[in-house]
Amino acid sequence: MEGTSKTAFTPSKTMDREQFVASAASLAKKLNLSTPVKTEKVTFKDEASISSTYLADIQYMAQRGIVASGATENFNPKQPVTRAQAATILNRMLNGAGLATPKHTATEAKAETAVKEDVKKADTAAEKDASKVSKDAKKDVAKADKAAKADAKKVEKDVKGNKNAAVAQKTEPTRTVRPVRRSTLKST
Numbered sequence: 001m002e003g004t005s006k007t008a009f010t011p012s013k014t015m016d017r018e019q020f021v022a023s024a025a026s027l028a029k030k031l032n033l034s035t036p037v038k039t040e041k042v043t044f045k046d047e048a049s050i051s052s053t054y055l056a057d058i059q060y061m062a063q064r065g066i067v068a069s070g071a072t073e074n075f076n077p078k079q080p081v082t083r084a085q086a087a088t089i090l091n092r093m094l095n096g097a098g099l100a101t102p103k104h105t106a107t108e109a110k111a112e113t114a115v116k117e118d119v120k121k122a123d124t125a126a127e128k129d130a131s132k133v134s135k136d137a138k139k140d141v142a143k144a145d146k147a148a149k150a151d152a153k154k155v156e157k158d159v160k161g162n163k164n165a166a167v168a169q170k171t172e173p174t175r176t177v178r179p180v181r182r183s184t185l186k187s188t
Contacts, residue, residue, distance in 0.1 A: 017085070018054040018077035021067055024089050025057035028066065033093060035064040044075040051077065066092045 003009035015023075042062035044050070050058060058075065061067040066089060067075075 014080045016078050017075065017081045018050055018058060020081040020086060021061050021089065022054040022057040024066070024093060025060050028061065028064070028093050031093075033064070035066070037063050038065065044073060046074045046076065049077055050075060061089075 004013065042059065044062075047055070054077070058067065058077075
């Protein structure tokens with residue numbers, strides 16, 4: 001895509017219909033759109049007012065049915081392109097027309113088949129590894145459960161022993177002495 005001159009691009013400038021269709025034609029050619037081409041030549045009543053720079057691209061798009069003349073049969077090349085018109089053209093290019101799919105060679109087809117087989121093998125191996133990990137995990141959980149129960153029994157014995165020791169040691173209760181406020185003392 002080129003700018004409005006050799007040194008300016010002017011992205012905020014409104015595009016007219018012929019400029020937009022030429023840009024869209026450039027995109028369509030790069031995407032290699034596979035659209036049916038009309039056998040009859042598509043003409044517009046105002047074809048003389050279309051710039052010669054854009055005429056080939058506009059005819060390219062019209063032959064493929066991406067650009068239509070509308071009810072008036074005029075292209076109106078100098079009118080600003082509206083959002084609706086731009087969206088319609090892009091929609092026809094990408095959805096209605098469809099993209100050409102590249103043809104696979106025999107070597108590419110074999111490679112694709114080999115990749116699919118490798119993926120299946122990898123999936124099978126992953127499932128086997130998962131079942132092995134599951135068995136190992138169950139064993140580890142059982143060991144951890146046993147250790148936790150043994151630790152709980154030890155703690156229980158220690159708590160009982162500490163209760164008995166506390167009962168055996170009788171301590172006298174301590175008294176807390178609170179300080180007296182000076183304001184409550186009587187002065188003599």
